[in-house]
Amino acid sequence: MSVIVTDTGFAEDDWAGPVADLTSDADPAGLAALLEAPLVRVAFPGFADGRGFTLAARLRRLGYRGRLRAAGHVIADQYAMARRAGFDEVEIDAALSARQPEDQWLARADWRAGDYRARLRGA
Amino acid sequence: MYDYNDFDRDFVARRVAQFRAQVARRIDGSLTEEEFRPLRLMNGLYLQLHAYMLRVAIPYGTLNSAQMRQLAMIAERWDRGYGHFTTRQNIQFNWPRLVDVPDILDALAEVGLHAIQTSGNTIRNVTADPFAGAAADEIADPRPVAELIRQWSTDHPEFQFLPRKFKIAVTGSPADRAVTAAHDIGLRIIERDGARHYQVLIGGGLGRAPMIGKVLHEALPEADLLPYLEAVVGTWNLLGRRDNKYKARIKITVHEQGIDRIRTLVQEEFERIRPDFPGFDRQILAQIEHHFAPPRFARKSVVAYEAARAADPVFRAWADTNLTEHRDPDHAIVTVSLKKHGAIPGDATAAQMRLLADLAKAHGHDELRITQSQNVVLPHVHKADLPAIHAVLRGAGLATANIGLASDIIACPGLDYCALATARSIPVAQGIARAIEALKIEHEVGALEIKISGCINACGHHHVGHIGILGLERGGVETYQVTLGGDAGPDAALGDRTGPGFAYDQIVPAIERLILAYLDLRAHAEERFVDAYRRLGADPFKAALYGAAEKADAA
Numbered sequence: 001m002s003v004i005v006t007d008t009g010f011a012e013d014d015w016a017g018p019v020a021d022l023t024s025d026a027d028p029a030g031l032a033a034l035l036e037a038p039l040v041r042v043a044f045p046g047f048a049d050g051r052g053f054t055l056a057a058r059l060r061r062l063g064y065r066g067r068l069r070a071a072g073h074v075i076a077d078q079y080a081m082a083r084r085a086g087f088d089e090v091e092i093d094a095a096l097s098a099r100q101p102e103d104q105w106l107a108r109a110d111w112r113a114g115d116y117r118a119r120l121r122g123a
Numbered sequence: 124m125y126d127y128n129d130f131d132r133d134f135v136a137r138r139v140a141q142f143r144a145q146v147a148r149r150i151d152g153s154l155t156e157e158e159f160r161p162l163r164l165m166n167g168l169y170l171q172l173h174a175y176m177l178r179v180a181i182p183y184g185t186l187n188s189a190q191m192r193q194l195a196m197i198a199e200r201w202d203r204g205y206g207h208f209t210t211r212q213n214i215q216f217n218w219p220r221l222v223d224v225p226d227i228l229d230a231l232a233e234v235g236l237h238a239i240q241t242s243g244n245t246i247r248n249v250t251a252d253p254f255a256g257a258a259a260d261e262i263a264d265p266r267p268v269a270e271l272i273r274q275w276s277t278d279h280p281e282f283q284f285l286p287r288k289f290k291i292a293v294t295g296s297p298a299d300r301a302v303t304a305a306h307d308i309g310l311r312i313i314e315r316d317g318a319r320h321y322q323v324l325i326g327g328g329l330g331r332a333p334m335i336g337k338v339l340h341e342a343l344p345e346a347d348l349l350p351y352l353e354a355v356v357g358t359w360n361l362l363g364r365r366d367n368k369y370k371a372r373i374k375i376t377v378h379e380q381g382i383d384r385i386r387t388l389v390q391e392e393f394e395r396i397r398p399d400f401p402g403f404d405r406q407i408l409a410q411i412e413h414h415f416a417p418p419r420f421a422r423k424s425v426v427a428y429e430a431a432r433a434a435d436p437v438f439r440a441w442a443d444t445n446l447t448e449h450r451d452p453d454h455a456i457v458t459v460s461l462k463k464h465g466a467i468p469g470d471a472t473a474a475q476m477r478l479l480a481d482l483a484k485a486h487g488h489d490e491l492r493i494t495q496s497q498n499v500v501l502p503h504v505h506k507a508d509l510p511a512i513h514a515v516l517r518g519a520g521l522a523t524a525n526i527g528l529a530s531d532i533i534a535c536p537g538l539d540y541c542a543l544a545t546a547r548s549i550p551v552a553q554g555i556a557r558a559i560e561a562l563k564i565e566h567e568v569g570a571l572e573i574k575i576s577g578c579i580n581a582c583g584h585h586h587v588g589h590i591g592i593l594g595l596e597r598g599g600v601e602t603y604q605v606t607l608g609g610d611a612g613p614d615a616a617l618g619d620r621t622g623p624g625f626a627y628d629q630i631v632p633a634i635e636r637l638i639l640a641y642l643d644l645r646a647h648a649e650e651r652f653v654d655a656y657r658r659l660g661a662d663p664f665k666a667a668l669y670g671a672a673e674k675a676d677a678a
Binding site for chain 1: 133145152158162244277395407
């Protein structure tokens with residue numbers, strides 16, 4: 001049973017609509033075709049594979065306004081990066097949610113604070 | 124100098140608190156060892172041969188006296204009383220305990236220092252010309268833009284888990300003392316049509332596939348810098364190889380994809396990112412530039428300096444060797460050698476650090492710099508103060524007159540400390556320096572850059588040494604390969620390998636033969652080693668290394 005992490009903590013997956021899955025090695029030239037998808041789920045096959053952060057940022061820059069989910073091996077320490085890169089939420093499995101419980105994720109729910117890049121953009 | 128504002132202070136405090144929690148979460152099992160590793164690395168903490176090593180950034184090579192004193196305090200309180208300055212303007216502490224590291228990071232934060240992104244697959248600490256703001260040949264001070272890049276790259280959400288490490292260097296001088304062509308991105312400040320631009324090089328790097336950087340953009344307008352950098356790193360983040368760490372650096376991506384394709388992809392992404400930066404970064408840069416306004420230079424007589432030069436040959440030799448022309452003719456840039464013959468290149472004791480801090484406070488507008496050659500610089504010294512400074516340095520064993528000479532050797536820590544090393548480098552550097560000193564020929568030989576790496580990762584920059592030495596392990600014994608003709612300056616070049624390697628006890632005599640042969644071969648006393656090599660080619664130098672008989676056999 002997977003867990004959805006947002007700024008308010010852990011929740012069950014409430015999504016029943018179609019899911020557009022994106023692998024971390026996806027060709028960025030194909031991102032424009034996803035702009036109308038209601039939910040895009042970007043795979044993190046391992047937490048050290050940081051391509052998903054750039055894919056998310058690029059989707060947002062192309063104008064994607066739907067729900068954007070990081071799914072797989074994302075650790076609590078990466079929650080702020082995921083949110084800043086444009087993800088709305090993170091999907092993790094039960095084992096990871098047990099090893100890194102909700103409080104470890106909520107510790108970075110303040111991801112808007114201390115964001116150098118946002119400050120340089122005037123955001 | 125840049126002073127942390129509330130935002131910076133708050134950021135660093137949060138970061139230390141996060142790391143403290145990460146150490147605790149590693150211990151309680153929340154983080155696996157595999158997960159903890161990149162988190163400790165992006166906070167500067169390595170696991171080395173014997174112990175943890177903490178690598179602290181000296182931002183773009185600039186320190187004030189309070190910061191230097193704090194480094195001395197850390198060396199004494201949590202380490203063994205010394206630190207090691209590196210070729211990338213860091214200081215490394217070789218013996219901290221893991222449990223003490225958060226406290227060390229707190230102590231660094233107190234004086235506006237940090238260890239953030241000094242390791243890991245992140246954008247590393249930005250390096251710059253150590254003579255920035257002081258050199259007579261400078262177009263613009265590179266430190267403000269280096270600080271801007273520090274802010275942009277720090278905790279950048281896209282770039283904390285890159286394919287591999289990523290290094291940026293900036294120079295504001297055509298002399299390029301920042302080795303920009305050996306960086307993933309090298310920025311050279313240039314003037315074009317009366318406005319400041321950047322020449323952007325990418326794909327330089329040493330290591331096992333050494334490459335000189337290629338020009339990606341001839342003249343990037345100043346205002347486009349951050350979105351352009353973001354486009355470069357983002358393009359590589361998606362394209363860079365993650366199947367083989369030895370092929371992950373951007374130099375390989377450029378080699379495989381071609382510079383023209385990379386340029387096209389970067390330009391497309393740049394145009395999408397550009398609107399994200401409407402100009403607040405320019406306002407912040409303008410604020411940063413205020414911090415780097417030149418000091419108010421004193422006006423006083425330089426008679427004492429001229430008198431000391433005339434009266435004291437030891438002072439004169441030091442002044443001729445260790446001073447560089449300052450933008451103000453009554454001032455000088457002083458390079459203090461950490462390469463006393465037989466010493467460990469780059470090591471400084473806490474007492475030496477404090478002495479240098481005192482000199483900077485008393486005579487140097489409170490500024491110190493760390494060079495890519497592992498020495499310390501007092502960038503703004505009035506010539507009238509030089510005799511007093513020299514006397515203090517001499518009393519502390521810091522007045523060695525060898526900057527840019529044969530014993531001013533770059534050496535990585537090598538097998539004495541490093542987990543990656545395949546051979547010792549420090550004892551080889553010590554041996555060469557002692558041999559040169561015994562022959563008393565150093566000043567006759569003149570400008571000569573010897574660089575030593577203890578493994579193929581080339582932290583000692585051997586590829587760009589006039590004489591490069593690479594220590595490897597073959598069948599359980601150390602062997603040292605020699606390269607000649609490398610250049611770390613604006614016309615950067617990789618050295619040529621001479622032939623078979625030398626055993627540990629043979630490498631110092633081999634280098635000695637090479638230097639003596641150069642003295643016979645050079646056209647005149649002003650022809651540098653590297654210029655003689657370029658004029659004559661490798662053959663006469665190989666003959667000196669391997670002997671005429673061996674050469675005849677090979678032919």
